[in-house]
Amino acid sequence: MYYCIVNPSARSGKGKEIWEKLENKFAERGLEYRAVFTKGPGHASKLAKNLTSDNSKNPDEKEKRDSSKNKPDNSLPKKLVVLGGDGTLNEVINGIQDFDNTLLGYIPIGSSNDFARDLSYPKKIDTLIDRIIEGKLVRTLDLGKLTYNSMSRETSRLHEDRIKVTRLFDVSSGIGFDAAVCEEALSSGTKNFLNKLGLGKLTYGSIALRQLLKAEKVPCDIILENGETIHLNRFIFIAAMIHHYEGGGFNFAPDADLTDGKFNLVYAGDMPSGRMLIALPFSFFGRYFWIKGIGHHITGKVTIKTDKPMWVHTDGEVSVKSDNISLECLKKKLKMMN
Numbered sequence: 001m002y003y004c005i006v007n008p009s010a011r012s013g014k015g016k017e018i019w020e021k022l023e024n025k026f027a028e029r030g031l032e033y034r035a036v037f038t039k040g041p042g043h044a045s046k047l048a049k050n051l052t053s054d055n056s057k058n059p060d061e062k063e064k065r066d067s068s069k070n071k072p073d074n075s076l077p078k079k080l081v082v083l084g085g086d087g088t089l090n091e092v093i094n095g096i097q098d099f100d101n102t103l104l105g106y107i108p109i110g111s112s113n114d115f116a117r118d119l120s121y122p123k124k125i126d127t128l129i130d131r132i133i134e135g136k137l138v139r140t141l142d143l144g145k146l147t148y149n150s151m152s153r154e155t156s157r158l159h160e161d162r163i164k165v166t167r168l169f170d171v172s173s174g175i176g177f178d179a180a181v182c183e184e185a186l187s188s189g190t191k192n193f194l195n196k197l198g199l200g201k202l203t204y205g206s207i208a209l210r211q212l213l214k215a216e217k218v219p220c221d222i223i224l225e226n227g228e229t230i231h232l233n234r235f236i237f238i239a240a241m242i243h244h245y246e247g248g249g250f251n252f253a254p255d256a257d258l259t260d261g262k263f264n265l266v267y268a269g270d271m272p273s274g275r276m277l278i279a280l281p282f283s284f285f286g287r288y289f290w291i292k293g294i295g296h297h298i299t300g301k302v303t304i305k306t307d308k309p310m311w312v313h314t315d316g317e318v319s320v321k322s323d324n325i326s327l328e329c330l331k332k333k334l335k336m337m338n
Contacts, residue, residue: 048095085110254286
């Protein structure tokens, strides 16, 4: 049985169109499946939780080819297929209750698709679908876990009803400038407009310039797992990277290993905004560590304390500001069918 979680709004509504291709493939192969469509922030997490818990419930949005409609399917492993962007994938990962017995397939149809960028996915959707419906374990990837040691009362414009103390991520988590860019992009009318033109990636570049110019001067301490503390009198951003890219193609971690149980921790600080403007174009090619003020460390755990609450993101999803967060890399946690 395949459980498909579809974001119909992804890529300005093309999610349904791509879902129909997958649905036809299931029908051709005679495979059982159920499809559910997300309805808003947090819904994908709830669906994934219901489907992967021990007392899994049948999703009630839409069912196809299910001969036992009133009985939960407890066969293992559970096969989840996600059609959406990085945000939808992040929600699903945060809903999965049993990673050991869950196989995940992913069809990237978002505006940034940073998760898929490292994985050499075929450009043709049909080829990608064929890989997924083979239903085999192809790779196992690291995940990150964010813990809010404190939360502000200020929440983002788009957030779940209940903000959890811990949150998983598969691409990156960051605090400061990059998170502020994500927070603005989440509710940006410009993003929706550019998505319709197939230029959604430009959203992040235009917002990044604006956020950088108005970035506040906030001190911070970065505490690595070996006890080393890095103090910055003014930090611009700090990102714990599992993958190479974030923000629609910024290659912040060119040497990242997706399976080593370590973050590539990168940060920018104690530098004028003008220098960061120079660094951004170089970061697209992963060649910006030579710039003074750009730091880089390999670590499995890190705690970040700032002098005032700042926006925090997990895979581009922003819920709340914090002045004290901890991050831990979970080695080879996520099992993928593609």
